Amino acid sequence: MxxxxxxxxxxxxxxxxxxxxxxxxxxxxxxxxxxxxxxxxxxxxxxxxxxxxxxxxxxxxxxxxxxxxxxxxxxxxxxRNVPNLPEIDKLAEQYRKQLIIFEYQKQLITERLEQQISETEMENFYEMYADKFKLNSAIIKGLFLKVPEDAPQIEDVKKWCRTTDAQSIENIEKYSLKNAIIYEYFMDKWVSFSDVMDNIPYTVADETSFLRNNKILEVQDNGYWYLLKISDYMGKGSLEPFDFAKTQIQEILINRKKKDFFKEIEKEMYNDALRKDQIQIYNWNQESSKEASSDTITTKP
Structure with missing residues (x-):
């Protein structure tokens, strides 16, 4: 065989x-x-x-x-051949602790710190540093479909994409449930143009010129139709819309606050553990240090 x-x-x-x-x-x-x-x-x-x-x-x-x-x-x-397995086990345990702490810190950021950053605070930051929020590449609004070339009603789908009124959008959404390999609706939010184009076998030499002159892209390749409708765009170098910059602003504010945030968390946990008698601090003071030193035997030549 x-x-x-x-x-x-x-x-x-x-x-x-x-x-x-x-x-x-x-x-x-x-x-x-x-x-x-x-x-x-x-x-x-x-x-x-x-x-x-x-x-x-x-x-x-x-x-x-x-x-x-x-x-x-x-x-x-x-x-059977590595001699320092206990040391490796110790390092592995230290790494495990660090990994668990790291995951817990991410959880705390999501559950607590992110909630402390208000929309108003982000808007104020955006207005204060608006000149820093410039687009590195184009962003668009619209919708994108990838459908098999032998799927039914291809011409109807193209017509709906060109129109994109309320009825056409409803038709596209119903159609996509059964026929689309990919359906992405972003008429109401900004997305990266290059991220969308990563799904389409088509090379754009000059994105500014392309976006200025094209609202529809229809590509047939390797058994599929790729349909892109662009309802709006902003070119490279434009001021980022607040909604698009908001995630980045939140990350900046989190990074600014998290050091003090974690210090406060550690303080809370420490005080809570003391109240519950979960911490026992044994004597190790200057006198203990002196006693330890006095036990040391020194010899003179």
């Missing part, structure tokens, strides 16, 4: 077995074992990118399993 056929059969069994939740829960989804370490099917499935073809899925599983086996063998060999 050829290698390709072998892996195709293997992958078919792989997917079939991994869909049985009861077997997964019973530990029957093992895929490969190396010296007691087990790789299960669900782990591979969770790591597999969506939308892969059958042949790409086979290659992914093959590569993933080989990499996992190699890592486990190397890890086992390292465990």
């Amino acid at each position: 050829s290698r390709f056929i072998y892996f195709f059969v293997f992958l078919s069994v792989f997917f079939a077995c991994s869909s049985e939740t009861d077997r997964i829960q019973n530990g029957e989804n093992a895929l490969v074992e190396v010296k007691g370490s087990v790789l299960n099917k669900q782990e591979v499935l969770n790591s597999m990118p969506k939308g892969l073809s059958a042949s790409d899925s086979i290659q992914f599983v093959d590569s993933y399993v080989k990499t996992w086996i190699g890592t486990e063998l190397l890890y086992d060999q390292a465990l």
Whole structure:
């Protein structure tokens, strides 16, 4: 049996077995074992990118399993040969603490610090430093669709995109539910022109000229239609609208405030722990230091 056929059969069994939740829960989804370490099917499935073809899925599983086996063998060999494992364990524990603290700090910023920054404060900052908020690249309002070229009513969709009145928008939204691969509506907010164009196989040599002269872009490529409607735009060098700059302003204000914010949090936690007798401070004063020094034996030549 050829290698390709072998892996195709293997992958078919792989997917079939991994869909049985009861077997997964019973530990029957093992895929490969190396010296007691087990790789299960669900782990591979969770790591597999969506939308892969059958042949790409086979290659992914093959590569993933080989990499996992190699890592486990190397890890086992390292465990038996690296002398300073206790020091590594200590460093790993320190890193784990730092990582958990970092994640908790992000949570605190979201739950508390962001709430302390008002819309008025951001608007005042925007007005004070307006000359700093200049667009590095163009931004647009509009909508974008990617649909298969054999999808129904393509000409109608093009007409709706050109019109974009209330009825046309409703038609586009209903149509997109069944037919669109991508549908993005941004008539009511500014988005980066280059970010939108990343989804379209079309090169814009001069974005200022393009945006000045085009409100509709229709591209057919590799089995798909790409339809972009531009209802408004602002070019590079223009003053950023407040709504577009707001995220950046919030980040600036957070960075300015977070040092004092975390100091206050630490103070709150410390005082709370003292009240609850969760901190025991043992004597280590100058006298203790002197006693420790006096116990030291010195010799003279």
